Amino acid sequence: MSRVVVGMSGGVDSSVAACLLKEQGYEVIGVTMQIWQEEAREFQEENGGCCGLSAVEDARRVAARLDIPYYVMNFRKEFQEHVIDYFTEEYLRGRTPNPCIACNRYVKWEALLSRSLSIGADYIATGHYARVARLPNGRYSIRRSAASAKDQTYALYNLTQDQLRRTLMPVGEYSKEEIRRMAEQIGLPVAQKPDSQDICFIPDGDYASFIERNAGKELQKGNFVTSDGRILGQHKGIIHYTVGQRKGLGLALGYPAFVLEIRPETREVVIGTHEESLADSLRVTDVNFMSVEDLTEPRRVFVKIRYNHKGVWGTIEKTGEDEVTCTFEEPQRAVTPGQAAVFYDGEYILGGGTIL
Structure with a gap:
């Protein structure tokens, strides 16, 4: 019997994943990854998140209902x-x-997989709405969820071949409604638990204050400027802004204004029009190929440039040792440095990288 460690967040998806795998004959062990730093207990209980104290309590109750061993592992x-x-x-x-892409790659997979293998597990599993597939060329790839409305493949593009071959994602075959119905039928206490929405370590959504606390310094203000250097006003600090942002700028220019660029060395935030915010192409680095070993010739793919992006067709080609350029078939707004561009070949992830 194969042994699988299921990452249990205390939510309905990972809870049903554990149940499905047990029904399929696996020896299932439930694990919650403790990633919170040493916050006060009251803060953790109030904000929860995917790995807070309430998550541990919910996951433990689910594990007891399923009659599977359960542990909390420290990955702080x-x-x-x-x-x-x-x-x-x-x-x-x-x-x-x-941060979710980084957490998936280095914590939920790399660290958890290593710890799981050390206790004799053959696989790890999660409650992601995605599927792992082995292709005819022998490589593993992430396949889109059967329920497109909940598809979570974008945030998983960075997983390695070794991680994929040891990963199970049983929830990817179902819709959210079906998962909740299953949870109700088997009496799981989290059947109607709401999905977590925010970044788990910033539940109040105040990124700037969190960054200042973690960096140990207060960030200085700077200028809003046009592309040609004309000063439009003063901003609160570069960490309050992101490329493509329109709301919350506090500028009355007589036209819809967008953040075009952020210049940390001069503390300038460049502002422009909608037309100026459009891009015909992008470049990515830190490339991870999934369905292919490498890109040997230009290829037409479907591209997503952020999690909620509807996607667009484009052509990708290698333009450096660790660089891929994607040319869109129609211009795209808010191509944001630091975000991921993920390239799909049909239902499967071909690869992706970090936007430059």
């Missing part, structure tokens, strides 16, 4: 290094990071 060090510090440093560089 890995989370601080690969997620919180990365998140802070990217904002200070004028970029917009995606």
Whole structure:
């Protein structure tokens, strides 16, 4: 019998994932990853998040209902290094990071998989709405969820071949409604628990205050400027802004204004029109190929440039050792440095990288 460690967040998706795998004959062990730093208990209970104290209590109750072993594993060090510090440093560089992608790659997979293998597990599993597939060329890829409305593949593009071959994602075959119905039928106490929405370590959504606390310094103000250097006013500090942002600028220019660029070295936030915010192409680095080993010739793909992006067709080609350029078939707004561009070949992820 194969042994699988299921990352249990205390939510309905990972809870049903554990149930499905047990029904399929796996020896299932439930694990909640403790990633919170040493906040006060009251703060953790109030804000919850995917790995707070309430998550542990909910996951433990689910594990008891399913009659599976359950443990809490401490991953605070890995989370601080690969997620919180990365998140802070990217904002200070004028970029917009995606902490969920970093957490998936380095904490939920790399760290959890290593710890799971050490206790004799064959696989790890999560409650993501995505599927793992082995392709005819022998490589593993992430396949879109059967329920497109809940598809979570974008945030998983960075997983390695070794991680994928040891990963199970049973929830990817179902819709959210079906998962909730299953949870009700088997009497899971989290069947109607709401989905978590915010970044788990900033539940109040105040990124700037969090970054200043983690960086240990107060960020200075700077100027809003046009592309040709004309000063439009003063801003609160570069960490309050992201490329493509329109709301909350506090500028009355007589036309819709967008953030075009952030210049950390001069503390300038460049403002422009909708037309100026459009891009015909992008470049990515830190490339991870998934369905192919490498890109040997230009290829037409479907591209997503942020989690909620509807996607667009484009052509990708290698333009450096660790660089891919994507040319869109129609211009796109808010191509944001630090975010991921993920390239799809049909239902499967071909690869992706970090936008320059």
